[in-house]
Amino acid sequence: MAYGLLKGKRGIISGALDENSIAWKVALKAKEEGATFVLTNAPIAMRMGAINDLAKQCDAEIIPADATSLEDIENLFTKSTEILGGKIDFVLHSIGMSLNVRKGKSYGDLNYDWFQKGVDISALSLHKFLQVAEKLDAINDWGSVVALSYIAAQRTYSFYNDMAEAKAMLESIARSYGYRYGKAKNVRVNTISQSPTKTKAGSGIEGFDAFYDFAEKMSPLGNASADDCANYAITLFSDLTRFVTMQNLYHDGGYSSTGISEELVTMIQQQAQAQQ
Numbered sequence: 001m002a003y004g005l006l007k008g009k010r011g012i013i014s015g016a017l018d019e020n021s022i023a024w025k026v027a028l029k030a031k032e033e034g035a036t037f038v039l040t041n042a043p044i045a046m047r048m049g050a051i052n053d054l055a056k057q058c059d060a061e062i063i064p065a066d067a068t069s070l071e072d073i074e075n076l077f078t079k080s081t082e083i084l085g086g087k088i089d090f091v092l093h094s095i096g097m098s099l100n101v102r103k104g105k106s107y108g109d110l111n112y113d114w115f116q117k118g119v120d121i122s123a124l125s126l127h128k129f130l131q132v133a134e135k136l137d138a139i140n141d142w143g144s145v146v147a148l149s150y151i152a153a154q155r156t157y158s159f160y161n162d163m164a165e166a167k168a169m170l171e172s173i174a175r176s177y178g179y180r181y182g183k184a185k186n187v188r189v190n191t192i193s194q195s196p197t198k199t200k201a202g203s204g205i206e207g208f209d210a211f212y213d214f215a216e217k218m219s220p221l222g223n224a225s226a227d228d229c230a231n232y233a234i235t236l237f238s239d240l241t242r243f244v245t246m247q248n249l250y251h252d253g254g255y256s257s258t259g260i261s262e263e264l265v266t267m268i269q270q271q272a273q274a275q276q
């Protein structure tokens with residue numbers, strides 16, 4: 001059911017790679033809620049071609065941009081305001097990648113060039129988006145910027161490797177730039193800390209399936225789906241959340257506040273009994 005929450009709003013949505021991507025779901029919901037927007041992804045991701053189908057479904061144009069390139073981001077904001085006919089009201093940063101994770105490097109054997117590249121893609125890119133937008137004055141007053149994070153920014157999850165550092169930095173940038181942009185233009189900046197979700201980025205992480213099941217059993221509401229994450233992002237883009245800023249918002253079915261669940265206690269008891 002649509003509520004017209006984004007009627008008349010203009011946006012930029014990054015990170016839609018395939019139909020499992022969180023950004024893909026956000027784009028469909030934003031369209032349903034009345035927004036017009038531009039889609040963007042790394043030029044290399046365009047080769048997969050799926051984003052063209054999404055663009056058709058959403059009547060959206062695609063502007064390729066490598067999230068590490070200031071030049072690309074400047075072009076993205078400039079062209080988006082031209083295409084959409086005015087300043088931007090919302091931006092989704094749904095970008096993450098660790099070369100160390102992808103290439104199976106352990107946390108004690110990191111390749112530091114890859115580490116820096118991963119931080120640039122996954123965290124600094126949010127700063128670059130915001131700095132470029134501010135310099136170009138491309139975001140409307142009371143605009144909203146949302147980036148996607150994960151609880152490994154707060155707690156150690158060994159399999160998450162150097163992405164933990166990237167997410168910690170991403171959340172810090174959301175706070176620091178949220179303060180600055182809030183003062184300047186009432187623009188709000190938040191991160192959503194999302195449940196494990198079966199996407200390309202998610203399933204690239206070692207042991208992801210086991211961890212997905214663990215989080216499912218740990219959360220009183222179960223894991224939050226990508227569709228539900230999209231719903232949450234839409235509320236943050238809407239005018240109903242105008243005073244929410246500089247926050248890391250858990251969207252995880254209660255996972256982050258649970259010590260241990262009954263399901264996990266039962267499982268461990270059953271395992272112990274089986275071993276006796």
Ligand SMILES: NC(=O)c1ccc[n+]([C@@H]2O[C@H](COP(=O)([O-])OP(=O)(O)OC[C@H]3O[C@@H](n4cnc5c(N)ncnc54)[C@H](O)[C@@H]3O)[C@@H](O)[C@H]2O)c1
Pocket residue numbers: 014015016017018020021022023041042045065066067068093094095096097121148149150193194195196197198199200201202203
């Ligand atoms: N899947 C999960 O379990 C999960 C949980 C919490 C947070 N997140 C975060 O959600 C966000 C979206 O990931 P997803 O799970 O939808 O996976 P995804 O793989 O569908 O999306 C990641 C996107 O990042 C893009 N990207 C990578 N390098 C880029 C670059 N240099 N420039 C521009 N774009 C680039 C990819 O092309 C892709 O579209 C990421 O920040 C991810 O860390 C995911």
